[in-house]
Amino acid sequence: MSTFPTTLVHCLSERTEEQKWLVDQLWTVGAVGIIGGEPKCCKSFLALSLAIAVSSGVPCLGRYKVHKQGRVVIYAAEDAPHIVKGRLEGLSKKNNLNLDSLDIHAITVPSIRLDREEDQLKLKRTIEKLRPQLLILDPFVRLHRIDENASGEVAFILASLREIQRTYQTAIIIVHHSKKGATGRAGQGLRGSSEFHAWGDVNLYLRRDKNDQLLLSIEHRDAKSQTGIPLQITEENGSIVLSVSDENIFLKSIEKESINKKIEQLFEADDTIISFSDLRARVGARATNVSATLKEMVEQGILERVTGGYQRATN
Template sequence: MTMLPYKQAIELADHTPETTWLVDELWSDGAVGILGGEPKCCKSFLSLELAVAVSSGQPCLGRFPVRRPGTVLLFAAEDAPRIVKTRLMGIAEARGVDLSGLDIQVITCERLRLDEPRDVQALEKTVAALRPRLLILDPFVRLHRIDENSSHEVASILEQLRLMQRRYGTSILIVHHAKKNGGSARAGQALRGSSEFHAWGDSNLYMRRTGNRGLVGHDQLTLSIEHRAAASRTGIPLALKGEAERLALEIEDKIDALVTANVKPTTTERIERALAEENEPMTLSALRQASGLRTATLCKTIKGLLVAGRIHKTTTGYALVGN
């Protein structure tokens, strides 16, 4: 057995190396971490935004420069492949790039369990072959059958991912849910399950819906950024903009808000606002009344939202899809 490496104290480095970024201010290079938030706060959209940014080299959210573009490997456990593709196409279009030219590789197996050695080995072989700059796993709750409140069980899975990151230099982002009614807690402490999630992350992102209504009637989305070795930021205002199949997150500046004040809500925004306010499935008739849209317009827009994966049909009506 070999000895552990050591140095005399005086020989230790005098300065901490400057942070190197995968995406400026958002994600440090080679970082592992969590993208967290409550349901329906667009976590999946932000993860796909990062995928498009890193693979294309275009600024994330149109604002944060990408320093080390490259391959992205993605596993979306909750969304059908067509929905993932539609969302990626919409984001790519918003950023002025063609999805066909982006090196985004999507894992297409039906399930991936990080608590099963065979699946972990298969994931590592894939990472070793592709050497992605960024690995996205969305969401954690669909990737295991452990007790998320058990520090030991959670730490075991996260440690395997940390080792994978160190072996291959791959940044790893896990999408994870926040606790119900955790809005008053510090962002990292609001994550569901063990505190290991928060402690694990080198870079963490948190999405929230505040109680403040936007000028088109939506609750305000905000993004907070946390790093182990760099400055953090909170309260960056975001909005999901576009029509049906061409949706993308955008940073809302004050000047944007002033312009928006004079813009009539789109048909998509009117339907999503009605569903968000009702917070339960709505019939076609109820949606028509709440949105004030003509039946033909309503049906056409609903069809687009279904294809885009923004809403789904239940036995009692239509409802927003949790992101």
């Protein structure tokens, strides 16, 4: 009877920091994951921005360097081919590129059903033939007829995509919806089974704050995560263009992320109650910044205000 191959752990291959990234800070090489958010949060445009970046080598969102340029395959289940082409042409012109020079392939069948083994096999053969650096499937809800709340049914589809990723070292992005009005951690707000959140090596979340500012959060399994990165939305050449807002706002978002992470660490014990003055001293940041972060975490359902200070939300 045959056995599985093994190797000593110290003999396993390593990657340098540069080899690790497909797009610096945004997506790691060969990672699977989700672009999630409520409707009208530009999820598809973020996916197309990544497609342009990976296929051309230009920085994604005007900031994030591409470390491994290569072919991209897209399946846009909700948009007609001329719409996808128009959006990509607009993004190409914004970056002073010609679309016909980019190695982006679109799957053109009317529908794909990843809950059927026949379509799983067709997708696998497509990736085997084209060997892309990146596969984008948008959106997940149009790729099946399963119950998204049934973990076993969802896991069956996600496992087939993981097999493709591991076999061909292809990064895979699924565009997926969040529940409307979801609070708490972004990953927990994804619609359907918790399998989605658990599956992702990288997850990107888009949301709008109370001032309608579009914010990007980046969640990594194997790298530093970031939250609250403000994005600027412009319309050029008939296409929505996303970019990170100016440097000062960007740097403030990094500071905010650090405060957020420190506060979360302080509340690792569910029954911990910490006063504001103690929080400020232990976080080591200005009172206004700590107060603003606490307010946002309460609004998101992560923390709650109680007598004596704050504690992790119990709901």
